[in-house]
Amino acid sequence: MKLQQLRCIHEVVKNGFSISKAAEALHTSQPGVSKQIQLLEEEVGLHIFIRHGKRLVGLSEPGQHVYQRINEVIREIKSIKQVSEEFSQSSLGVLTIATTHTQARYKLPSVVQAFMSKYPDVKLNIHQGNPTQVTDQVVKGEADIGIATESISHNDKLFCLPCYTWNRCLVMPAKHPLAKEKTVTLAKLATYPIITYDYAFTGSTIVSKVFHDAGLTPNIVLTAIDADVIKTYVNLGLGIGLIAQMAYDSKRDQGLVSIDVSHLFPTSTTYLGIRRDVFLRGFMYDFIEMFIPEYPKQVVKKLMLEQENI
């Protein structure tokens, strides 16, 4: 068994079962990839891919198991390279952060700026997605650090640090009738058309649970992945926005007013998650400390060790 064979399979799956694309990604020829896959399939004695004629269309059942392992192998290999980069004193490197729009837009910019000036040779990637995607990317090793709320802390493979707590607020045009009210109740809120995050009502998230427990059905007229889009539609008068507190800025969001609704919903906690078993480069620890000063390298290391064996 050769590493190259595993890389081939990995890339083929990643590229939607296209051998040609995989070959390109691997900087090699199409026939080479084809051959390697066949060799591995021959060696393990089973078809990893499902083929329609000559075209690959999916993973066979054993193939799915094999692919899981291969993914882990590729991750570890990447990790080995990180170790080498770290110890060869190289200031070069890559840091990939997976996070939600709210973080990327309102919390990270200052941190990112500081980080980039301290580590000019580190390439910084920010992958955006909903909390589930963020968790996934970190688990798969596609991102080094994930920053998101709630669900990221529900995964065994991840080590999570609570960063800060926050709650929600409403945003609406200044002339909106609700803007004059002193206190908003859940019942009243449910009578207005609401625009909010699209993942807030998929699965059993906090917001949907609160309404459900109160026996109310909110009138969600529109959902979006990020607060900027939500605010845009709020400005158009399509509804009132239910967003994270930190996504409202009275200066920037002229024409909109915000009403705190932290009495209606439990506070949420934003977590930073990393894979437990991954090698962390110095600058990764540093990024964490820049983001949350309470967690310098030594503290993070200690916390991770403590969790390793209960």
Next chain:
Amino acid sequence: MKLQQLRCIHEVVKNGFSISKAAEALHTSQPGVSKQIQLLEEEVGLHIFIRHGKRLVGLSEPGQHVYQRINEVIREIKSIKQVSEEFSQSSLGVLTIATTHTQARYKLPSVVQAFMSKYPDVKLNIHQGNPTQVTDQVVKGEADIGIATESISHNDKLFCLPCYTWNRCLVMPAKHPLAKEKTVTLAKLATYPIITYDYAFTGSTIVSKVFHDAGLTPNIVLTAIDADVIKTYVNLGLGIGLIAQMAYDSKRDQGLVSIDVSHLFPTSTTYLGIRRDVFLRGFMYDFIEMFIPEYPKQVVKKLMLEQENI
């Protein structure tokens, strides 16, 4: 980077930093291994091994990190082969059980016998060790299944199933003064010389904790890894044995009497542990069911899935 290079490093470390031994284990030549290691070290740009002259004597600090990753890679590769063996309908295979002497001697024999007659082509290995070693072997992938008490369930990487509960008993020669007592107290027990398991008093195990909490210091005169050895010395009159209930057999252990002391110690639970992220072959599920009929394949799978994301 080549798999063979990783295998070389893995074997060299496993064989006490001997390139010659590693070469033998890999069925290849000494120079070949030497070369591959150099190539990898060159590629990652750092020395993985510490050398005294030409002899390898240990892992450098970066080397330790690298070695951890390599270990995982090797494990995954092994796992891929297991997948292939499983799906190619092969009845061939290897099942390695890590367990303590008590299990191996008193609980497993009937299970092993049944397993071997059902799967004559599966090679069965039993690794013996103390609970810590058992846990380690499963974590490292050197064993597929670990069966031990307590500490095995304290590891994040392992999925554990409670098997049964048990407690302790005393064994002593029939003519021993304590044999006439109706009930043994902890205080009285502490006045006699005791022979017990050697790991029962390392770390914060249940037995040592019970004595400590009572403000007593037991008089441990001798410790051994297994109950058979303990009983041998008890027979010689060197002390009374404190062993697991299931390790006493009134027929086999003629000349010894046992006194139940389950009122003095909390019950212990024996767990069966497997790595969460490993591929389990059909016969492995079957072994688990043979050992604990309450856990057939479907139940085990369901429990593992439930634990994956809380």
Next chain:
DNA sequence: GGCTGTTACGCTTCGCGTAATCATG
């Protein structure tokens, strides 16, 4: 017929084995 994967073939490289050399205790 355009896209995509497989087969064919030749070149180059790389891994591995043997033998010789070197360092160390």
Next chain:
DNA sequence: CATGATTACGCGAAGCGTAACAGCC
């Protein structure tokens, strides 16, 4: 001087690229 690691060298295999061929939509 004996053990164990490195260097040297030659053979054979394997990976890869180009080109030609074959199945689908």
